[in-house]
Amino acid sequence: MIVLEHLSRTFGPTRAVDDLSLDVHAGELFGFLGPNGAGKTTTIRMLCGLLRPTSGTLAIDGLRYDTGGTRIRAMTGLVPDTPPLYDFLSARQYVRFVGSLYGIAPAESVRDGDALLERLGLADRADDLCKGYSFGMRKKTHLAAVLAARPKVLFLDEPTAGLDPASARLFKDLITELRDEGTTVFVSTHLLETAEEVCDRVAILADGRLRAIGTMDELRTSGRTSLEDIFLALTGSDDVAGDPR
């Protein structure tokens, strides 16, 4: 579903992503791990067509941005680390708005959006202006809006960062369900327990380079049992965080 071949991106002298090659299968929940500054967000930005690779190619469902940008966008959804809400719209209005951009029929948008807002615990605040929302509420509102657009491929950048344990749990349950329903989920995180718990396969990135990729069992062949041990051994980093849960 997602194929990256020798993907690189430089910012001046800094090589943010360096010769990254990997593929993500359809219906897979793929964890993209790395310490801060490893190049995770840069990779997601390239995957979403916000940033042009310096070299290498990427394809989503066989399509490339230079020829099929709109078709890729129609099948993908992005949940960035900072939710992009409009302060003077309510959550319900925002969900309708995003749905309309993705061509979702109003009736379906209303039905799915309301169900998702209910599921995410926002039903009783869905008519409040987003201006008064907490960070977690904003993040959940944007997730509801993106999910209501029914993307085939979902990109999540640090989805549980800044969320309380209950919300983080809810996020993890939701993305697992999405995977079970056939959605390809690409999760960038530096929370190892999140990845260990829900991801089918993980890739570990450090200094822009791919250090390892595989299922948890494949990564454990080196003798290390926990993802944290594997991560530290591969990245040589102390920059790991425990799951807020």
Place this chain on the structure above:
Amino acid sequence: MWPAIRADLRVLANAFATHDGRKALAAAIVGTACIALGAAALLGRLLVARPMREALAQGLPAAHTIVAGVVVFLPAMIAAGLALAQTRRELFESPQATMMLVAPIGRFAVTVRAWVRLSFSGLLFALAVGIAPLIRVVVDADVRPAALACFPLAVIALAAPWVAACMLFHVVRARFFSGPRVRFALQAIGIAGSLGLTAVGLLGLLSSRGQLAETARVLLASGAATQDVAWLPTAWVVRAGGGTGAASWIAWVWPPVATVGLLAIASRFLRGAYERVAIVEPGVVRKRMRRAGRVWPRLPAASIAWKDLCSVVQERGGIVSLVFFFGLQLVLMKTGLYGRAIRGDAVPSAVAHAFGMVVAMQVLSVFLGGIQSLSIVGSERRQLAMLATAPVHSSTVLLGKSVLVALPFAWCAFACLVGGPFVAGAPWAAVVLFVPMACGIILANTGLILLVGTWPPLFSVDEDVPIANSLHSVVPAMLTTVTLGLSIGGTLWLRGRLADAWAFDAESAHAQTTFAVVAVLGVGMVVASAGFALGVRHVQRVFGPRA
């Protein structure tokens, strides 16, 4: 206190060391220079008008005092106004504000640090605005160059207590008057005050050529003594510039004393105010929308437009601004400007009134243009990634955004439509002529802003910086304002041509009037199409993957 101020200075120094920092500084310098040139043109026109030059040459003390007052007070007021706009963020909302309040430093130090930051940026801008007209006065009106040296000191001395007073106002307001009704009332007064004063002030400035000289003569004739202003720093600027009149040392003493006093009072209530802002006010902004979002357009362009309309309606300030502009438009139709457009010549009343309504609409459009030029980036900058990753074409987004851009201009046209017959006594035939011309002007203005307001560098400003504070915004705002200003000239030229036609050949004048009305509409359509087409290319660049 000093470590915090040193850190701020370090930030400034670091800006010179990086490419982005140098770019931002260059943009700031170019932007400030543009504003200074604009101010020089406006104030120079007022201060260096022939009657004023004569009054200065005669050494009339009142003339010197008035000139010094204008060139010093105006920048000081600008600095205070800029500080007022930034005070809330600086004191309560910036990440550093919280850090300062939890740090083991005194409240007074926190307040002084904020005052230094607010004064610094405001004063740089204000001095740039004020120095250009002063140079023109020195060069053209035989004023000693020493006035130039005294000028910054006087501006700083006057601005310092004003900035402190603005801070005190914010602190006291937040501490004691943080109820939603008071805040709504203050917001309404703030919008009306800032927009109204600027609009009326600009109009007054443009139409008061020579009036200052007359005021100077009246003051002199009435025996008003310059002794009355000896306690102001402006008296020293007068003396340095070669004028006569008393100047007291007290002028340099009271500003720092007043500043320290005001800051001390502000620091007394600072923590309480912060508590109210951080804890009470966020809860108050909650506003429930009944059945909001039950009805939503299906087409993406309509959806974007509907989203913008919802935002305007749901933001209290949006409605206040629309009501205010409606009132201001009606006021404009009672001024001499409208009267001049309908002056008695061979042009029939309906045609004259139609052009009067168009000019009245265009005058407010000039003012609105500066604001509207930033409306697209202002409302979409933070949502850029979401819009860029959505499967909609750039033209769809721009088509949707054009409604928000056109709305204020259409609102002004509507106010003229109401004001023409009911306020200015225009015949209904004038309304028939006005409507197509107004449509043309709305289209042209919208096209211009779709082009200018999507300028890609506007979207490169850091998200944490309010766009209005970024000097990237100066270029599009000035370009829009100047272009819309020139369009008034075009309308007046057209009216002049029609006056000639009606004076010499009334028979063909009918046809020429019809042609003029259709031409305005046609030009509007052409400008709108061109602006939209180029704007789409801008949006494609903004939405496209960054290189």
